[in-house]
Amino acid sequence: MWSKFASWLRAVTRRSRMESEMDAELRFHIEAFAEDLVRSGVPHEEALRRARIEFGGVERAKEECRDARGVSFLENLFQDLRFGLRMLRKSPGFTAVAIITLALGIGANTAVFTVVNGVLLRAMPFPEADRLFLVSLAPQGGPFDWQPGVSDRDYLAFRDQDQTFERIASFTIGTTANMTDAGDPVQIPVAYVTTEFFPVLRTNPEIGRAFLAGEGEPGNENVVVLSNELWKERFSADSEVLGKTIRLDGVSRTVIGVMPPGFAFPDAKVWMPLAIHIDEHNSFTRPVVGRLRPGVAPQQAQAELETFSENLPLGPGENKRDRMPQIIPLKDLLVANIRPSLLVFAGAVAFVLLIACANVANLFLARAVGRGHEMALRSTLGAGRWRLVRQLLTESTLLSLSGGAAGILLAFWSVPALLALAPEGKIPRMEVIRMDGWVLAFTFGISVITGIFFGLAPSFQATRRNTRESLSQAGRSVTASHEGIRGMLTISEIALALILLTGAGLMLKSFLRLRAVNPGFSPSNVMTMTVDLPESTYRTAPQMRAFHERTLGELSRLPGVSASGAVNLLPLGERLTMGTFQVEGSQRPPGFMVDKPCISPGYFRAMGILLLRGREFTEADNETAPGVVVVSQSVARTLWPSEDPVGKRISMEDEPKPEDWLTVVGVVEDVKQKGLAKNSDPAIYQPYLQVSSSFFLSHMTFVVRTASRPESVAAAMRTVLRDVDKNQPISIASMDSLIATTTAETRFQVRLLATFALIALTLTIVGIYGVLAYSVAQRTPEIGVRMALGAQGADVLRMLLRKTLFLISLGIVIGGTGALALTRVLARFLFEVKPSDLPTFAMVTLALVSSALAASYVPIRRAMKVDPMVALRYE
Amino acid sequence: MDKQMELLQGTLDMLILKAVSLGPLHGYGILLRIQQISKDRLEIQQGSLYPALYRLEHQGWIASEWGESENKRKAKYYRLTAAGRRKLQTEAEKWNRMADLIEGILGTTAEEV
Numbered sequence: 001m002w003s004k005f006a007s008w009l010r011a012v013t014r015r016s017r018m019e020s021e022m023d024a025e026l027r028f029h030i031e032a033f034a035e036d037l038v039r040s041g042v043p044h045e046e047a048l049r050r051a052r053i054e055f056g057g058v059e060r061a062k063e064e065c066r067d068a069r070g071v072s073f074l075e076n077l078f079q080d081l082r083f084g085l086r087m088l089r090k091s092p093g094f095t096a097v098a099i100i101t102l103a104l105g106i107g108a109n110t111a112v113f114t115v116v117n118g119v120l121l122r123a124m125p126f127p128e129a130d131r132l133f134l135v136s137l138a139p140q141g142g143p144f145d146w147q148p149g150v151s152d153r154d155y156l157a158f159r160d161q162d163q164t165f166e167r168i169a170s171f172t173i174g175t176t177a178n179m180t181d182a183g184d185p186v187q188i189p190v191a192y193v194t195t196e197f198f199p200v201l202r203t204n205p206e207i208g209r210a211f212l213a214g215e216g217e218p219g220n221e222n223v224v225v226l227s228n229e230l231w232k233e234r235f236s237a238d239s240e241v242l243g244k245t246i247r248l249d250g251v252s253r254t255v256i257g258v259m260p261p262g263f264a265f266p267d268a269k270v271w272m273p274l275a276i277h278i279d280e281h282n283s284f285t286r287p288v289v290g291r292l293r294p295g296v297a298p299q300q301a302q303a304e305l306e307t308f309s310e311n312l313p314l315g316p317g318e319n320k321r322d323r324m325p326q327i328i329p330l331k332d333l334l335v336a337n338i339r340p341s342l343l344v345f346a347g348a349v350a351f352v353l354l355i356a357c358a359n360v361a362n363l364f365l366a367r368a369v370g371r372g373h374e375m376a377l378r379s380t381l382g383a384g385r386w387r388l389v390r391q392l393l394t395e396s397t398l399l400s401l402s403g404g405a406a407g408i409l410l411a412f413w414s415v416p417a418l419l420a421l422a423p424e425g426k427i428p429r430m431e432v433i434r435m436d437g438w439v440l441a442f443t444f445g446i447s448v449i450t451g452i453f454f455g456l457a458p459s460f461q462a463t464r465r466n467t468r469e470s471l472s473q474a475g476r477s478v479t480a481s482h483e484g485i486r487g488m489l490t491i492s493e494i495a496l497a498l499i500l501l502t503g504a505g506l507m508l509k510s511f512l513r514l515r516a517v518n519p520g521f522s523p524s525n526v527m528t529m530t531v532d533l534p535e536s537t538y539r540t541a542p543q544m545r546a547f548h549e550r551t552l553g554e555l556s557r558l559p560g561v562s563a564s565g566a567v568n569l570l571p572l573g574e575r576l577t578m579g580t581f582q583v584e585g586s587q588r589p590p591g592f593m594v595d596k597p598c599i600s601p602g603y604f605r606a607m608g609i610l611l612l613r614g615r616e617f618t619e620a621d622n623e624t625a626p627g628v629v630v631v632s633q634s635v636a637r638t639l640w641p642s643e644d645p646v647g648k649r650i651s652m653e654d655e656p657k658p659e660d661w662l663t664v665v666g667v668v669e670d671v672k673q674k675g676l677a678k679n680s681d682p683a684i685y686q687p688y689l690q691v692s693s694s695f696f697l698s699h700m701t702f703v704v705r706t707a708s709r710p711e712s713v714a715a716a717m718r719t720v721l722r723d724v725d726k727n728q729p730i731s732i733a734s735m736d737s738l739i740a741t742t743t744a745e746t747r748f749q750v751r752l753l754a755t756f757a758l759i760a761l762t763l764t765i766v767g768i769y770g771v772l773a774y775s776v777a778q779r780t781p782e783i784g785v786r787m788a789l790g791a792q793g794a795d796v797l798r799m800l801l802r803k804t805l806f807l808i809s810l811g812i813v814i815g816g817t818g819a820l821a822l823t824r825v826l827a828r829f830l831f832e833v834k835p836s837d838l839p840t841f842a843m844v845t846l847a848l849v850s851s852a853l854a855a856s857y858v859p860i861r862r863a864m865k866v867d868p869m870v871a872l873r874y875e
Numbered sequence: 876m877d878k879q880m881e882l883l884q885g886t887l888d889m890l891i892l893k894a895v896s897l898g899p900l901h902g903y904g905i906l907l908r909i910q911q912i913s914k915d916r917l918e919i920q921q922g923s924l925y926p927a928l929y930r931l932e933h934q935g936w937i938a939s940e941w942g943e944s945e946n947k948r949k950a951k952y953y954r955l956t957a958a959g960r961r962k963l964q965t966e967a968e969k970w971n972r973m974a975d976l977i978e979g980i981l982g983t984t985a986e987e988v
Contacts, residue, residue, distance in 0.1 A: 021941075025902060025951045026925065028944070032903040033921075035946065056922030064926035069933050 080394035102403025105356030107410030118433030165290035169196035191268035205257030216273030250536030334428040361454035396455025404447030423744030494811025502819040504757035520671035522608030526735035527710040565603030614666030627662035788868035901950040
C-alpha cells in the first residue's frame, strides 16, 4: 500500500523527471539491442531501424507504462485540461455561446438554491437547533394561514405531564407594539414569551439577563429584552442601557437585557415576559416550542402528544377533529407557508438548466462531427476510446465549470434582484440568505454533473465512428445517428419549454383573474391611515371615540378630500372578527357568521361601497339615539329573502334585552374582507359612535377619497395625526397599494415563473434554430443534388418542414403530457383556473409552435436558395 | 532452433520476477536473460516488457536504480524485493500445481475414466 502510494507520489511530484527517465530507459534498450545486431554484422543504420521495429510502438509502450505507474489519471487530466483549453480558445464563438448558455442555466439554479438554502436548509441559529420542535394541536384549514399552536389550557396540561421535552415554552407571533419616547414613534414587532423561552433556545442575552421565573405575573411584568439591532438603532448601542425604561404601547418597561446580534426569533425586536393563566372567557392559542430530551426521537414526542390529545377532555363545543397533534421542526413555523412556492421555483429552474444542457449538447455534437477526423487520427495513433471520451468529457466539464463560475457572478447579482422582487415580509429568514460554502459546493456539483451530462452522449458519438471510413473521407460525412440524438435533444427541449410555459401561463391567468375580481368597493383614489390606540393612554371607549371624531373632522377638512370615514376592519386587511348575532322573530341559520365592522358616517362613500337600500349612518346615530345597523346584501338575502330588510331588528347579544335590539336602516354591497381569492363575507355594520367596547375601537383605519392622486394628501394626513396625538406611529398607504400587497405573492410567482419560462423559450428557439441550420448546412450537397435532379424550392421546403414539424409535434405531445402531470403541483396557487385549463394549454402551445417555426424560417429559406451548381462543386 | 512459442497470458510477470531473482538486471538484460534461459524458445513482445516492469515496480515486487551497464552506459537496473521474492514463490507454486493438474487431465486414458 505504502509503496504504491510512494510511487504514485513520486510520479506526481517528479513527473517530468520520470518522463525523461522513461525516455532514457527505452532509448537504452533500443540502442543496446542495435549494438548487439551490429556485433552480429548488421550495418549500424539498418540495426537501429530493425531494433525499433522489433520493439514496436514506443509511444504506446510509454502510455502503458504511465498507466502501469498509476499516475496516468492525474497526468492525463493535466494534459486533457491543457488540450481542452487550447481547443476552447481555438473556437471562441462556440465557447462563448456555450458558456453564456450554461451561465444562464447554472446561474439561475444557483440563485434559487441560495434562497432555498437560506430559507429552508440552513439551521436555525440556536445551539443544537435540530432538537427544537414545535408542539401543535391546531387543526389545519380554516380562514387564516395555518399556524401551529396549542391553546393555553392544553399548554398548561401538557407542560405538567410531558416526559419527552427538557422544557417547553409558549410565545406570541406577529404581535406589534407602538414604541414611543425613543426617537419617532414607531410600530415594532414584539413577542411575549414565557420565561422558559430563552433557556429552551439555549440563547442568553449578550448584555444583562433573561427573564426570571415569576416575571410576567401581574405587577412583575414591566421588563423587556431588546434585540441587538434595536439597541444599536434606537439606543446607539448605549452600554448603560440596562435599567433604562422604554415605552411600549404607552407602558414603561425596564430594559433588563440585550440579545446577541442576529437573534430575532420569532421575528421580534423586543421580548416581554408572558405568564399564562386560564381565562374563562378567552382562549388564546399560541405556538409552543420545546427542546427534546437527549436520546428522545421526535416520533416518541409525537406518540406522547397523540396520547395526550386522546385523553384530553373536550372543551365546550369542541370536537375531537378540532385537534391535530403534531410535532414539527421549529423552522417550519417560519418557512412552512413559503416552502411549496420555493420548491416549485427550484423545479422550474432545474428545467431551465436541462434545456441549457440540451442546447450545449447540440453544440457539442455539431463540433464533434467537425472533430471526427481528429478523433480518428488520435485513435489510430493508439489512443483508447475511453481516453478520447475522457478528453471530450474534460472539455465539456471545463466548459460547464466556466459556465458555473459565470453563473455564480450572475447569481451574485440576481439574488438581491430576486429578493427585491419578492413581496415584502413573505420570504422569512431573508437575513440568512447569502452565498455560502454550501451554495458554492452546490454550484460546483451541478456544474460538474452538467458537464458530464451534456458531454457524455456527444463523446460516445464522436468516438464511435469507424476509423478507417472517417480517415478516408477526410472528415466529411453526415451521420444519421447524430441526427437521431439531435432530434431527441430538440424534442426534449420543446417538451421542457412547453411545461414551463404552461406553468407560467396558468399562473398568469390566475393572477389576471385575481386582479379582475370586484372587491365590492372602489379602491382607486383612496388613501388609508391606520392607528392602534394603546389602552394605557386611551382607557375608555369615549376617549377613543373622541380621538376618532377629532381625526375624522380634521381629515374631512383637508383640501382635495372628497369623502372621509373610518373603519376598524379594513377590507383585505389583516384583521378579522367574525361573530354570531340574534334575529328578531326568527332563527339565524346555524353556522351563519358575519363580519362586524364598526364604521363612521361617510365610510361607505369614502370607500365607494354601494348603498343598495335605505340610508347610511349619520352623525345623529350616536350613543343617545336608538341603535341601528347596516347589513350587507348577502345578510339581507339570507335572513329576509323575500322581505324588505329595512326596519327589521337584530342584536349582537346572545340574550338581548329590549334596549339591545338594533334596527336595520340600510343595505350595502358585499365586500371582500379576507382576500380577493376568498368569498365575500356577509357583514353587519355598526356606527362606531354606538359601540361601547374599546376592543372594537382601539384599532381604526381612516379612509379618505381624493379628487386626484391619493398620495397627494399623505403629508397632510400625517400632519393631522401628529396634531391629534404625536405619540402615534404613522402607517399610511393607498388602498391600491394595500390590494397590491395581498396579490404580491401571486405576482412574485408569476414574474419568476414567467422569467424562467422566457429563458427556456429563448434557449429552445436558439436550439431549434441551431439544429436546423446545422442540418441544412450538412445537407447542402444533398439538397443540391435534389435540385439538380429537378426538385423545386417548395419540395425542399416540404422536406425540411416535415422534419421540423415532426420534432415540434413530438415535443408538444410529450411536453403536453408532462405539463398535465406536473402543473398539478400548481393547483394550490391557482385562483379560478384549473391546472388542466385547456385555453392556457392551447395558447402556450400556439406560442411555442409559432416561435419554433419562426426559428426555423431562416435555415429553411437558406436551404431553398441552395444553388445546385455551388453545392455540387464541393462534392 | 525450436519453433518459438508465444508467451502464455499472465506469465510474463512471473518470468520477469524469476529473471531478476538471479541478480539485478536492466530491461534489455531481462529480455536477454529470459530468452537465454528459455533457450530462445519464447517470443516476448519487447514493447510489452516495460509496462510490465513499471507495473511490478508500482506493486513493490521489484525496485529499480540507475547504474552503469557492461558497455559503460547509464542503465536502469531492477532487482527483486522481499515482497517480490514471496510473490515469485507463491506464483511458482501456483503454476506448478496448475501444470500438474493440466498434465493429469491431459494424460487421462479411457480406462481411467
